[in-house]
Amino acid sequence: MILTVDFFTPITDDPFEFGSIAAANSLSDVYAMGGKPLLAMNVVGFPADLAQDMLADVLNGGYAKAAEAGCLIVGGHTVDDAEPKYGLSVVGVIEPGKQVSNAAAQPGDHLILTKPLGTGIITTGAKQQKVDPNVMKNAVETMATLNRAAAEAMMKIGVNSCTDITGYGLMGHLRGMVRASNVGARIHFNNVPILPGALDLLKQGVVPGGTHRNLQNVSDTARWDADITDEQQILLCDAQTSGGLLISVPGSKLNQLLIELQAEGVPIVAVVGEITNGPAGTIEVVP
Numbered sequence: 001m002i003l004t005v006d007f008f009t010p011i012t013d014d015p016f017e018f019g020s021i022a023a024a025n026s027l028s029d030v031y032a033m034g035g036k037p038l039l040a041m042n043v044v045g046f047p048a049d050l051a052q053d054m055l056a057d058v059l060n061g062g063y064a065k066a067a068e069a070g071c072l073i074v075g076g077h078t079v080d081d082a083e084p085k086y087g088l089s090v091v092g093v094i095e096p097g098k099q100v101s102n103a104a105a106q107p108g109d110h111l112i113l114t115k116p117l118g119t120g121i122i123t124t125g126a127k128q129q130k131v132d133p134n135v136m137k138n139a140v141e142t143m144a145t146l147n148r149a150a151a152e153a154m155m156k157i158g159v160n161s162c163t164d165i166t167g168y169g170l171m172g173h174l175r176g177m178v179r180a181s182n183v184g185a186r187i188h189f190n191n192v193p194i195l196p197g198a199l200d201l202l203k204q205g206v207v208p209g210g211t212h213r214n215l216q217n218v219s220d221t222a223r224w225d226a227d228i229t230d231e232q233q234i235l236l237c238d239a240q241t242s243g244g245l246l247i248s249v250p251g252s253k254l255n256q257l258l259i260e261l262q263a264e265g266v267p268i269v270a271v272v273g274e275i276t277n278g279p280a281g282t283i284e285v286v287p
């Protein structure tokens with residue numbers, strides 16, 4: 001059995017979209033472990049003086065996404081709060097002994113990422129009224145996409161390790177993997193998918209506060225090649241919402257997994273790096 005909970009404040013002005021994204025984000029931890037979400041409960045903070053139909057739209061967005069996942073929302077709890085917050089407490093199931101952790105990556109594994117980076121930068125830009133509507137629409141669709149198909153593909157093939165990319169960014173979550181697995185890693189920046197519009201916003205100085213903290217937090221881990229720019233470092237540390245899975249798969253299974261991910265309809269699949277012998281706990285970033 002898998003038990004997890006997550007919730008956060010709105011990242012889009014549309015209540016239904018917010019509910020959908022928050023639910024997808026909450027379900028992601030179950031998928032990262034190879035499980036299937038079964039039941040969930042709403043976790044809600046909402047100002048008493050806001051229109052109740054807005055809360056209904058948030059909940060409907062969450063219900064719709066949970067239903068897409070085959071997960072039943074059976075209740076929840078709401079408190080009066082100064083700022084809206086929403087997420088889910090999720091119960092997932094997995095066959096004993098089949099769960100995937102972030103602590104079993106092996107040297108020679110390839111690292112596969114299943115969603116592009118940049119949601120933190122784009123949603124921050126939206127709050128500053130700097131984002132083109134089409135850029136925001138694409139980011140919302142990415143965040144609202146479940147990691148179910150990617151999880152089902154990796155469970156069919158069998159992988160060594162996995163983590164989902166959320167608030168700590170790609171570098172932060174990979175840091176957790178290499179430390180837990182006692183290995184090193186290498187990331188090839190040019191292979192990392194980036195959401196359209198993110199780099200343009202970054203050049204305008206749009207960076208979430210959490211992204212700056214993420215960059216500081218990996219200072220003891222990252223080994224940046226001299227050709228990696230400050231902007232590229234920030235993108236790799238961008239705080240994500242409902243990001244993709246980062247899967248560590250043996251080289252002998254790489255092609256099988258790529259084929260299965262495509263067959264499952266995962267829209268973005270990128271081989272972004274590999275696991276190395278170390279030094280343990282370090283990440284080398286090259287162009």
